[in-house]
Amino acid sequence: MSRITINITTTYNRLELCSQTLWSLLNQSALPEKIVVWVSKEAYLIDKGIDREPYWVRDLNKIKNLIEFKWTTNTGPYRKLFPALAAASEDQTIVYADDDTIYKENWLNLLISKFQEHNEEKIVASRVRIIKRNLFGRHKSYMLWPISKKEVELASDYLITGVGGVILKKKHIKEAFVSNQDYLKVCPKSDDFWISEIISQSQTPVLAYPEAMHEILLIKHEHGLEKQNTLISHSLTGKAFDRIKINTLGRLGVSICNNDISFKRIKEYFKETDKACL
Template sequence: MKVKEFPASLYQSLRLRYGIRFGQRSDSKPEVPVIVSLTTIESRLEVVDLVIRSLLSQSVAPRKILLWIHESLLENLPSKLTSLQNEIFEIRTTPLHCSHKKLIHSLEAFPSERIITCDDDLMYRPQWLRRLYEESERYPQAVIGNQTRTIRTDAQGNFMPYEQWPVDLQGQDASPWVLPIGAEGVLYPPGSLNPLYSRDDLFLKLAPKADDLWFKSMSLLNGTVCRRASNCGKKGIPIMGSQKFSLKHENIKKDLNSVQWGRLVDHFDLRKYLSHE
């Protein structure tokens, strides 16, 4: 987290915790037919309520907000999180430790719904959900990400290191080469992923720390278009103290994303699903 982000983070944290009351579903707020799904880890239990509060404060209401936690954490949840449970927000448990649980269980529970995943270290802007929903109305068959990378190969056709894949590349809104990044939110329409998406024996072997790459592979196998949202709005506000442990930093430092992408490419022969336009 950058120093310049501290004031906004502090202000928004105080506003969400002490400036807004959260109760049952508001009849005055329009509902959109989506499920918002996320997960968290033990080190973020004291701050993840801020994410939930930002989701409950959206200008439109989702049908459900599901927080998936490992079953061992159920007895350690702070009251500032559990007290937020209502008709919309629900905490569910899973035996999985990996980040893939933020999507796979919700896909199984709500196979006919659009599902939006988000991260547990950002407070999302009030128009975040509305914007993603409106984009999905324009492109109902596409996986849509507010943040993306573009997969790149060199002159010999070899995949370049993950860190050399451009972020939010302009002029390539929809392409087999677009990789949606989970942090700022990704919307998955029903049936957009190959049925193998829930095979934990495969994703724990091939991409145990790269759920974005796993789900991208599943969209490729299913022939689903991925695109960057054209109406992203402002980025989410980082939560102070939430970055003590981050898969992003670990994957980048050790270039684990490149390693895991290579495994996925070889196992599923993904090259045949990628074509230059």
């Protein structure tokens, strides 16, 4: 197996959450060569910026000396993948994940084993949503896209969600997409959508591997983009209204959350600019 790095990004307000994630990554049954945390000094979106390595990194590295903080330009959530792609050699294996998740000890081993089983020719992702259309051929709302519950190979109409972990190599994404930062104006908060689209445009097959989802534990918190991108109501009235919107407007293909808007903007971007031919 080639060299493996796990890559995540975090923000000023999520550093303590990130420390829990990193602890779980240090306790994997299969260990990477490095665990890289991509951060930035300048503020952007919800991030105030991070100007120094947290004190607890030294303590965690006493367990296993694998964690490395690296500073890069602040592109928000896109930092979990694109700096790693730019720095990677052709033989390097890249895993990216989220900073607000506990990964149980067999998570990485499962991803690596499945990746090797398919000769490293397919991107393996544990948590993948299947994009659905209505009877008129229009895309339904993101809120109606189910998470794949079975192992299946996909060429299109999917959304990889990074929280479950994704394993790939540099060759799986066309070089032109690695340097293209138009996502900063098209969909700055919707990295999973953009990444899924450029993988699809690169014609690399994706293997949904839900078995690895059993190895993740989500941390509930108030410091993410989920509330801004989806419909999340806490009151009974709000939840009921959300369900009505999802089952009426959402089924008709009307945008009812920011993720729907981002998805349509990405599709329009690639259609208008013909980036698929790069």
